[in-house]
Amino acid sequence: MEQLTDHLFRQESGKMVSILTNIFGAANLTLAEDVVQDTLIQALNTWKLKGIPEKPEAWLFRVAKNKAIDQIRKNKHTESFDFTDNKRQLLNSEYTLNVSLENYWKEELIEDQQLKMMYICCSPEISPESQIALILKTLCGFSTPEIAKAFLTSDDTISKRLYRAKNYFREHKTKFELPASEELKERTLKVLNAIYLLFNEGYNSSNSKDLIRKDLIHNAIMLGKLINDNELTRSHEGQALLALMCFHTAREDSRLNPEGNIILLEQQDRSLWNKDLINLGIQYLNMASKGDSISSYHIEAAIAYEHCRAVNFKETNWQSILTLYDLLYQSNKSPIVAFNRVIPFYQIHGAEKALKELAKIKELDKYYLYHSFKAQLLKEMGKSDKALTSYEKALLLTDSEVEKAVIRGKMDKTKL
Structure with missing residues (x-):
């Protein structure tokens, strides 16, 4: 019960x-x-x-x-x-x-009220962290301690974020309605960003003992569908985000073994990938492609689709993925995008050239995946001692026991 x-x-x-x-x-x-x-x-x-x-x-x-x-x-x-x-x-x-x-x-009005609630939670004067906390509390039924645990912060911090947001509603006498038409598109982008951040935390949790938070993932998809199902808030960016979430979620059951350890993409059993979700993602991506502009969600969804359509890891269209990352980097010159771009670059050009590309990225010294991937390249080049040093750095930069187990496994293989 x-x-x-x-x-x-x-x-x-x-x-x-x-x-x-x-x-x-x-x-x-x-x-x-x-x-x-x-x-x-x-x-x-x-x-x-x-x-x-x-x-x-x-x-x-x-x-x-x-x-x-x-x-x-x-x-x-x-x-x-x-x-x-x-x-x-x-x-x-x-x-x-x-x-x-x-x-x-009335049943037919409930989703409309949930949608309005989501837009209120994402009022532009409220910080993104508070927006997500509000969405989890009001729309997803999370308690304050659960939100604090999900984002590795204190109950007091979450309580203060929620209090400040609610105080804003009181002081500004916020109406329970969607923004005016001239503000709707901009607010929708804020709502989509909050959903995207929520999904990412569920897909690769930075603070939970569980790498995958299915509750966060499925709530993010539910909220994305709320936006897409309403003709006033439906957008090509929202459809692209839904496609992206569907493609990633389709791989959910293949990412961990029964003991909860990470299975890397190369070793995943693709027969476990959810074909219905992949097909739904394709439908959303087709709808999203009918717009006049391309958002980062479009490009990320296209990258995820390339992985989903590949029969196996070896036959992945790495050139297409690299081209998509080049396009993504033009609009978002973040170090994370630059790092992710090096992965398909490595598959095409090899470890030595990839290491030179990696060295161009200066802002990721505290990102564990940067050092873990660098170690992989060094090992392939026969530099095991330097590889072990990079793995040790990576080990110190993550709090996830699941991720630490992967790094230790790679270190053991490097020592052989």
Whole structure:
């Protein structure tokens, strides 16, 4: 029961927080979260005695709705709630309260409210770190300690980020709505960036004992679909990001062995790759390609697609991948992009030339993969002592036990 309710509570809490924030106003986000928490506690206590109801989602919605009515009656004569706009005035009258409140819980409107919640979380004045924390808390049902653990920071730090964001909503009387049309595209790019960062942390977790955080990955895809399913927020950049996430997620089951150790791309069992997700990624990439511009998401999705379409590692089209990285680097001259570009360069030109390319990148001395890859090149060139020194540097630069195990394995082979 515990595992079932945990999954259900995460899934439904995001819906309920969005609906209740719409009802109470973004300034009262904390109250919306408190009502959801009370609802989940009541569910746990009741279901332990009576068992899980036949329609648990409907049960949760009904209880949350009743608690919302209590809060409206309690606060309607205070300054906490703003019922001045036309669509919310009906909540201020006992005659229309119940009927009006029902409209917020209609199934066909829930996704729309979740979408608006996501855009509120990504208000431009809020830092990217706080945006992600808000999204995880409000839409994905994560607790403050869980968010802190996922990003290797303290509960207090996350609490402060959430408090500052909520205080911004209160001070600016943030409306529960999508931005105006002239602001929508720019805000959508911020939302996509938050989803991208969330997905990356799930795909290759920098702070968790688990390299892959499936909960973060699948929540990122869910949020991406919310954007793509709405004609107002759908964009070619969003479709490209969805394609990218589908291609990477398709390889999820082949990246770790049963003991949780990393399986490198070259050794992965490609029969385990999810063909349905790859095909879905192709559909999104085809839709994304109909636009007039190419974003970094387009290029990264195309790179991921080249890996997915290769029958095996040897037959990967490394020249195409290198060309795509050259294109990506033109728009994003980050050291990480430069580093990733050296990998296909190595496959085409060999270790010696790749080492010279790697030496051109000066900003990655504290990046463990830089030293690990450098060690691989040095080993191939017959310089085992220098390779071991680079592996030792890499070992000191990661906190992931999974990644450390890979490095130690490579060091053992180098010593032979």
